[in-house]
Amino acid sequence: MATHAGGLTVTAPEAGVAVRIEGLVRAFGGRKVLDGLDLSLRAGEFVAMLGRSGSGKSTVLRALAGVDHDAGGEGVLSAPDHVSVVFQDARLLPWKRVLANVALGLTGGDAEERARTALAEVGLAGREDAWPVELSGGEQQRVSLARSLVREPELLLADEPFGALDALTRTRMHALLARLYERYRPAVLLVTHDVDEAIALADRVVVLDGGRIAADLAVEVPSPRRPAGAEYAALRERLLARLGVDALTEREGDLPESRYAPHD
Numbered sequence: 645m646a647t648h649a650g651g652l653t654v655t656a657p658e659a660g661v662a663v664r665i666e667g668l669v670r671a672f673g674g675r676k677v678l679d680g681l682d683l684s685l686r687a688g689e690f691v692a693m694l695g696r697s698g699s700g701k702s703t704v705l706r707a708l709a710g711v712d713h714d715a716g717g718e719g720v721l722s723a724p725d726h727v728s729v730v731f732q733d734a735r736l737l738p739w740k741r742v743l744a745n746v747a748l749g750l751t752g753g754d755a756e757e758r759a760r761t762a763l764a765e766v767g768l769a770g771r772e773d774a775w776p777v778e779l780s781g782g783e784q785q786r787v788s789l790a791r792s793l794v795r796e797p798e799l800l801l802a803d804e805p806f807g808a809l810d811a812l813t814r815t816r817m818h819a820l821l822a823r824l825y826e827r828y829r830p831a832v833l834l835v836t837h838d839v840d841e842a843i844a845l846a847d848r849v850v851v852l853d854g855g856r857i858a859a860d861l862a863v864e865v866p867s868p869r870r871p872a873g874a875e876y877a878a879l880r881e882r883l884l885a886r887l888g889v890d891a892l893t894e895r896e897g898d899l900p901e902s903r904y905a906p907h908d
């Protein structure tokens with residue numbers, strides 16, 4: 645039976661599918677930002693989405709989160725209570741302690757215990773009674789991850805979750821997210837500006853351009869995915885080229901003519 649998630653018409657996914665959206669459209673004041681975008685994620689698949697600033701990445705996430713009532717399109721999508729979202733800022737409730745933030749909305753007699761376990765998994769055992777303001781930015785983002793994953797979502801939507809963190813903390817958070825992903829196995833759609841973050845974490849990287857998915861590349865770089873080796877460099881260069889960035893100088897130039905090719 646078709647229902648609505650924001651402006652999307654969706655049905656529950658069949659086994660093995662987390663998302664399959666077809667013809668996603670969104671315009672602001674008559675200007676098309678998403679123009680018939682198709683995107684699928686298998687259950688448990690980790691997909692990173694790259695795209696220039698303003699290409700519509702957050703708009704895709706808002707549509708999939710079911711909070712954009714003016715988006716159009718149809719497909720299959722997990723029910724909203726099986727979808728978690730993490731943002732660049734942790735968005736914790738400042739008037740609730742850390743444990744209460746993670747346990748918020750959890751039901752069942754074991755809710756507090758599950759929240760404690762999730763906090764321990766993100767390395768914050770012992771900080772349950774702290775107030776959010778007492779935590780660093782990276783620690784707050786770890787609480788945010790714990791809060792999202794303790795619900796065991798089928799789909800995790802992450803909008804540049806590490807964008808505001810320093811490089812060292814970001815690298816640590818990559819390792820943490822990879823560990824949590826192994827443990828909880830949601831499908832993940834990670835929006836990022838960082839090509840190395842995308843390659844480090846994802847099974848597949850898609851590039852958003854011209855309102856559609858302009859490239860869709862499997863990450864076949866052997867683990868651990870250190871930024872070295874010929875396969876890594878080749879994939880990185882292809883993605884940067886798709887983004888219109890010169891691989892040597894990493895400066896933005898004109899987009900290649902192939903930008904409108906539907907698939908790589």
Ligand SMILES: Nc1ncnc2c1ncn2[C@@H]1O[C@H](COP(=O)(O)OP(=O)(O)OP(=O)(O)O)[C@@H](O)[C@H]1O
Pocket residue numbers: 672677695696697698699700701702703704
């Ligand atoms: N509520 C809104 N009203 C008007 N325009 C909007 C609104 N939300 C997004 N836009 C426009 O849609 C386009 C895509 O925005 P979006 O935030 O999805 O891009 P993005 O790829 O996530 O960008 P960034 O990488 O800079 O975060 C932008 O041109 C933006 O100005």
